Amino acid sequence: MGTIDEIRKARLKKLKAIENRGFLAYPGQTKRTHTGELALKDFSKLARAKKEIVLVGRIMSLRQHGGLTFAHIEDETDKIQIVFKKDRIGEKSYKFFLDNFDIGDFIETRGILFKTKKGEKTLEVQDFKILAKSLLPLPEKWHGLKDVEERFRKRYLDLIFNPEVKKKFELRTRIIQEIRNFLEKEGFLEVETPILQPLYGGAKARPFKTHLNALDLDLYLRISPELYLKRLIVGGFEKVYEIGKCFRNEGMDKSHNPDFTMLEFYWTYADYKDLMKLAEEMFSQLFKKIFGKLEINYEGKKINFRPPWPRVEFTQLLRKYTKINLDEIHVEALKKEAKKLGIKAQGGKAEIADEIYKKFCRPKLWQPTFVIHHPLDAFPLAKQLEKKSDKTANFQLVVADFELVNAFSELNDPLEQRKRFKEQEKIFKEGFKEAQRMDEDYIEALEYGMPPAAGFGMGIDRLVALLTDSHSLREIILFPTMRPKQ
DSSP, X not given: OOXXXXXXXXXXXXXXXXXXXXXXXXXXXXXXXXXXXXXHHTHHHHHHHTOOEEEXXXXXXXXXXXXXXXXXXXXXXXXXXXXXXXXXXXXXXXHHHHHHOOTTOEEEEEEEEEEOTTOOEEEEEEEEEEEEOOSXXXXXXXXXXXXXXXXXXXXXXXXXXXXHHHHHHHHHHHHHHHXXXXXXXXXXXXXXXXXXXXXXXXXXXXXXXXXXXXXXXXEXXXXXXXXXXXXXXXXXXXXXXXXXXXXXXXXXXXXXXXXXXXXXXXXXXXXXXXXXXXXXXXXXXXXXXXXXXXXXXXXXXXXXXXXXXXXXXXXXHHHHHHOOOTTTOOHHHHHHHHHHTTOOOOSSHHHHHHHHXXXXXXXXXXXXXXXXOOBGGGXXXXXXXXXXXXXXXXXXXXXXXXXXXXXXXXXXXXXXXXXXXXXXXXXXXXXXXXXXXXXXXXXXXXXXXXXXXXXXEEEHHHHHHHHTTOSSGGGTSSSOOOOOOO
């Protein structure tokens, strides 16, 4: 076998030979009558009737035996064997096929189904044509590729050679559809809100910035749809949801990608406790529909989603695993504790405590757990647990060290919201670039009156990684962000 350049040059010659015979190498139409799956399913009936059918697909193997050439072609549904017989299609056509067709080409074949002596279901080709000439050879050793990043860079090859990868993405689509089905049965309306926003908000994160030339206006890719969805609550919608892309200019690891898919929904006249019950119902239904049970395996460990799930206070977890009593410690003392634990302290008390929790507490939570009542400053858009409390009416759903869900009773007091935004602006100016920003337009919307509501945000990618037993989000994002090759 020659180099890639030599193979490409040889295939370009074959492409020219096909065109010189008067054929289109990349025709716009084909007349498929059966998928590979359907041909195999109805094989007995079609073979008995000696009915001509047309199959299409990519050539995945070629084996020549004198006047016979066997091949396997593959479409989205299945792989099937085909055979070219010199005495059936004629010497010229047979030679034309051998000289100009390669593994990787897409082909249309017309013929009759039969079984070989070895019992393999096969199409005897009576006519054929090229559908797309491949100029580069399919890699021979793609299975078990050691350079995993190459699989992500060339996802199209990953999908060709690794059926289990394709199944993950098919399952991803089904998971999203079942979530939609559940929410719509519960009366939620799917909506769309802006991805380009004049001011980012709804989460603590650094944004991506861009510029709109038409209006000479700086814009941000959204970090969350939250503030726009809550404007819809002000406008009179009572149950809304959105599934869409968000973008955060932050670190990359097994549970973070710069662009990711979020589900957010808002439920008027409900609180965070109602959301916990709804979450248990949604997951139970999702698991029963897809797996037929409430238990999965992830990285060799069983996870049982049978409700009810434990509710554990954030401060209790911190005390249990780090001996830090968040209710009594001052921010400066907390910074010293963080430094001892090897954590760079940024932001206020809530932000520092969260970094300690992520490193020392969250990895201990393998079974589904509601971590409730975070410090009040952790979520500037959330309601206070009760008057004079320094805790939030909230929960995070944690499973196998993944923060799957972040949810809370929504703050709807515009005066308190302004105060919270001012506090965030202060720590932003002190260097905490993930702080939320003052949003005057959102506060104005609140001043028209927003009813009590609860909000729920879930990372779809993290959920799919968990349900497909994938270690990293890159496994279940079709085209994850990658460092360029040098």
